[in-house]
Amino acid sequence: MLRRNLNRAEWLLPLLVLLVGWQVTSLFFPPAVFPGPLETLSALILLIGQADFYRQLAVTAWRGVVGFTLAVALGSGLGVWMGWRERAHHFFQPLLLLATNVPPIAWIAILLIWLGLGDGPPLFVVIVTAAPLLAVNVAQGVRDLDPDLLEMADFYQISPQHQFRHIVLPALSGRLFAAMLLALGFTWRVLVMAEFLGSTAGLGYRLSWARQNLDTDQAFAYVLVIVMLSLLIEYGVLRPWQQRWQWEPGQPTRERSHTHRHEGALHSHPPLPKTPKRDR
Amino acid sequence: MPSIVSLQNVHKSFHHLDVLSNVSCAVNPGEVVSLVGPSGCGKSTVLRLMAGIETPEVGQIERNFQRAGFVFQEPRLLPWRTALENVVLVLLDRHPASVQREKQAAALLQRVGLAGFEHYFPSQLSGGMRQRVAIARALAVDPDFVLLDEPFSALDFALRLSLIEFLRSLLTADNKTAVYVTHDVREALLLSDRLVVFSSLPGRIKQVFDVRHLRSVGHTLPPALQAIEAEIVDLLLAD
Numbered sequence: 016m017l018r019r020n021l022n023r024a025e026w027l028l029p030l031l032v033l034l035v036g037w038q039v040t041s042l043f044f045p046p047a048v049f050p051g052p053l054e055t056l057s058a059l060i061l062l063i064g065q066a067d068f069y070r071q072l073a074v075t076a077w078r079g080v081v082g083f084t085l086a087v088a089l090g091s092g093l094g095v096w097m098g099w100r101e102r103a104h105h106f107f108q109p110l111l112l113l114a115t116n117v118p119p120i121a122w123i124a125i126l127l128i129w130l131g132l133g134d135g136p137p138l139f140v141v142i143v144t145a146a147p148l149l150a151v152n153v154a155q156g157v158r159d160l161d162p163d164l165l166e167m168a169d170f171y172q173i174s175p176q177h178q179f180r181h182i183v184l185p186a187l188s189g190r191l192f193a194a195m196l197l198a199l200g201f202t203w204r205v206l207v208m209a210e211f212l213g214s215t216a217g218l219g220y221r222l223s224w225a226r227q228n229l230d231t232d233q234a235f236a237y238v239l240v241i242v243m244l245s246l247l248i249e250y251g252v253l254r255p256w257q258q259r260w261q262w263e264p265g266q267p268t269r270e271r272s273h274t275h276r277h278e279g280a281l282h283s284h285p286p287l288p289k290t291p292k293r294d295r
Numbered sequence: 296m297p298s299i300v301s302l303q304n305v306h307k308s309f310h311h312l313d314v315l316s317n318v319s320c321a322v323n324p325g326e327v328v329s330l331v332g333p334s335g336c337g338k339s340t341v342l343r344l345m346a347g348i349e350t351p352e353v354g355q356i357e358r359n360f361q362r363a364g365f366v367f368q369e370p371r372l373l374p375w376r377t378a379l380e381n382v383v384l385v386l387l388d389r390h391p392a393s394v395q396r397e398k399q400a401a402a403l404l405q406r407v408g409l410a411g412f413e414h415y416f417p418s419q420l421s422g423g424m425r426q427r428v429a430i431a432r433a434l435a436v437d438p439d440f441v442l443l444d445e446p447f448s449a450l451d452f453a454l455r456l457s458l459i460e461f462l463r464s465l466l467t468a469d470n471k472t473a474v475y476v477t478h479d480v481r482e483a484l485l486l487s488d489r490l491v492v493f494s495s496l497p498g499r500i501k502q503v504f505d506v507r508h509l510r511s512v513g514h515t516l517p518p519a520l521q522a523i524e525a526e527i528v529d530l531l532l533a534d
Binding site for chain 1 (some may be wrong): 346348363365367371372373375376384385387388432436
């Protein structure tokens, strides 16, 4: 209980410092240049009273969720293939290296030329940015699988689907979730950038609109909404999933709270049972 | 009755290094055979060849068993699964009903003295207990042939002796056919009906000792077995 309260306090303190710093800084500038928390809050209240705000929010959320899901699916699939097949690894590794080194802004510029305004560029830029992160991490995870466990599973003729579910997936889960959290952060950043630069809908588009009209308080309010959306997906969906599905070798999973928990391994031995002996 | 497994003039090498040369031996139903030899002499390779994990370059291997259980040198348990789930793992494709699988796995854990530890994770168990889970897993497939590759080598002497005695009672009770790999002559004598002594690389069979009529009681070797122990130690030292 005390620990939980401490954790809460650890969260609150930096937020409080940020708010105070923000408020103090805003005192030195006119609201049109640097609005304070109160001006931003009133702009936010104004925004959430408008139907259009929800349309823009829905567009961005949809693009983010669809783009991220596709990136995870494609990236993980490619990663498993690369991890399993040496030739696939040799073929895709340099391509992924190239893809991860292309700045997102360059992707956006090219995608805007190719696909024009609309859902295309934001979705594609999310996929081309996030999928390689997943692929590289999952491939490494597959390559790091314990060959002894796989040999044991092969010896006992455990079917490929059971091997995947009980050995491969748990072994991969740590890297997979780490990559997914990283990719999620990238998703919102590049998505809003793409919407800002070339879209006719979405929070990024509204942010660019606010910039053009010098509605700085509205721009701040949109930034706040984008951050909240990102945190909602991360802490509302991804981290609870991680809590439930990430297996840590040597640690009981959190989903199994009903099982026994002990600190470290046992060093005493329960008595060996007597087995009835029979003459051979 | 045909032998459970037999090797005929088997030759095996890894990366141009000859590991086994001209090995011929057979394991008969119901007997426990130990493969003894210095570390790295290829005795584990013989076991893996018998199990079908490795294939020989030269020679024939005839296998007449239906289901085999393998206890590896390391327990090879899934760290993210409980003791019970680790045993259930090998039953997933064998029994469709999960209740039946868990019942069978729990009974086997009880048999190896781990009743009450079903929901412990490997990291929460001691080394000896982990190997007992691995033994329960090997028995879960109802094997007609059990292969053990130095399963207790990482454990302390006293625990090793008590586990050997326990293993012998388990194998005897079910009249299981087993091959046990060890570099410890005493362990082999306490457990086996026959000992196959290997030379160092490339592994060749030096001598076979039939000790089924000289079984020990408890941890102590009778004088006749002590004499054989001395003979085998001399053989190994002469290498």
